[in-house]
Amino acid sequence: MSRPFYVYPRNNGIFYAELIDQHGSRVWRSTRSRDKTEAAAIIGGWLKEGVPVAMGKAKKPLKEALQYKQVLKYLNDGDIEEAQALEMVNALKNRGLVSIGISQGKKGQQGLIDFLYDFWDYEKSVYLEDRRAHGKTITKRTCQQSKNGINAYWKPYFENKTILQITKQELRAFGLELSKRLAGKTVNNILHIGNRALRWAHSEKMIPENITEGIGGFVGGGKKRDILTEGEIKNLFQKENWNDQMAYSASMLAYTTGLRNGEIRALRKINIGDKAFNIDGEIVYLLQIKNSWNDVDGLKLPKNNEEGTVYLLPEIRDKLFALLAENPYTDIETNERFIFWGLNKDRPCGGQRLLKGLHYAIDKAGIELKDRKIDLHSFRHANGTKLYKETGDIRKVAKSLRHKSLKMTEHYTDHSDDDEVAAMGASVAGKFSNILNFPAVKGA
Numbered sequence: 101m102s103r104p105f106y107v108y109p110r111n112n113g114i115f116y117a118e119l120i121d122q123h124g125s126r127v128w129r130s131t132r133s134r135d136k137t138e139a140a141a142i143i144g145g146w147l148k149e150g151v152p153v154a155m156g157k158a159k160k161p162l163k164e165a166l167q168y169k170q171v172l173k174y175l176n177d178g179d180i181e182e183a184q185a186l187e188m189v190n191a192l193k194n195r196g197l198v199s200i201g202i203s204q205g206k207k208g209q210q211g212l213i214d215f216l217y218d219f220w221d222y223e224k225s226v227y228l229e230d231r232r233a234h235g236k237t238i239t240k241r242t243c244q245q246s247k248n249g250i251n252a253y254w255k256p257y258f259e260n261k262t263i264l265q266i267t268k269q270e271l272r273a274f275g276l277e278l279s280k281r282l283a284g285k286t287v288n289n290i291l292h293i294g295n296r297a298l299r300w301a302h303s304e305k306m307i308p309e310n311i312t313e314g315i316g317g318f319v320g321g322g323k324k325r326d327i328l329t330e331g332e333i334k335n336l337f338q339k340e341n342w343n344d345q346m347a348y349s350a351s352m353l354a355y356t357t358g359l360r361n362g363e364i365r366a367l368r369k370i371n372i373g374d375k376a377f378n379i380d381g382e383i384v385y386l387l388q389i390k391n392s393w394n395d396v397d398g399l400k401l402p403k404n405n406e407e408g409t410v411y412l413l414p415e416i417r418d419k420l421f422a423l424l425a426e427n428p429y430t431d432i433e434t435n436e437r438f439i440f441w442g443l444n445k446d447r448p449c450g451g452q453r454l455l456k457g458l459h460y461a462i463d464k465a466g467i468e469l470k471d472r473k474i475d476l477h478s479f480r481h482a483n484g485t486k487l488y489k490e491t492g493d494i495r496k497v498a499k500s501l502r503h504k505s506l507k508m509t510e511h512y513t514d515h516s517d518d519d520e521v522a523a524m525g526a527s528v529a530g531k532f533s534n535i536l537n538f539p540a541v542k543g544a
Contacts, residue, residue: 105143107136115139117146210306212261212294216254219297220246227300237405241396249293253278263301268311271295275318284318291315326472327482332465334535341464346440346449347457349419354479356532357410358487361476362392363402365448369424370435372417377522382529384522387412393448411522413529415536451476486532 106118113134131139222243278287295312302310342348373386389408429445442449
């Protein structure tokens, strides 16, 4: 068996001990003595009472004092799996001994672009699977648009980088480079594709730092959506201005109900309520919003994954039934036929058809747009403005438009009941009728 310690002087004259355990692990300590005999006595005491861990610290038995040497030997020579290594470093972090980040090394070596493709893969993404399990979704259209953004912008800039190699400085530089040639809103959308994925990579311990933290957005760009004035709307909806009855009906529906474009295109007969509500002499119906439509996902849940109910004026209801009667796909069950039908029986009309019809009418009515952005969604904004002007109740307006923010207010209900929705429609029915040149429809 080898000696348990050696004693030797250093240049300052102080004697040091080299302590050795039965496994051959070694640790060095100063005796703080310039006398060899005294130093040997001190070392002998350590072997009996314990070895000082550091200056002013409690003593430990030699076996414990040398354990970290064995740990280092195991780290250097042992067969350690990635998960075990993470546990070790986490233990040090939890004791406040280290503040460095931790990452799953092998996963962190994945190429950034391949990682982004995987992250936005609708069918295979672990992130998207987790969101679906918690009742949240990202549409196929969003995934496809994100992959397009990866190909057009992220890949040319970061093609040969791994996830671990990306720095916060590079992300900032990437954003600044994009801002030299693209509008601020567009830059933010492009950055969101990668930043969202990198934040998730950090939460999954794939990278040691959330490098997206503190990366600010860019301002400017993108036309602000405008609304037409009431006078312009009254002029616009003169029947002679329209060459497409489908666009005409869709625009009226958007203005009077605040429906989104995709929600309008997704409408089928099954959505139209049969019950008439007579409130203070005003007749209104209800429209059930069960789906929305986009050309990638097809029929899907409405925005925020919530179905809803809106009021429906009798005149608009008649127009929807008139369109439904023209649907040529009689082999489809009546309730399932699209009201705004298209060239294929299982798809509604294209969004561009409705927009083109609207702009034809705007031009025919002589309405000057200049730099204003007017589309079907503009009528949703106009609807909210009109409702608030007439009712003065922002709570009712929020319910009518089915805003997500409604759920954040504890003293409001999550869903509007039929009577309240109908009452909202009745309170403004006459106002809409005057603007749209409808004859008054009163209850018996």
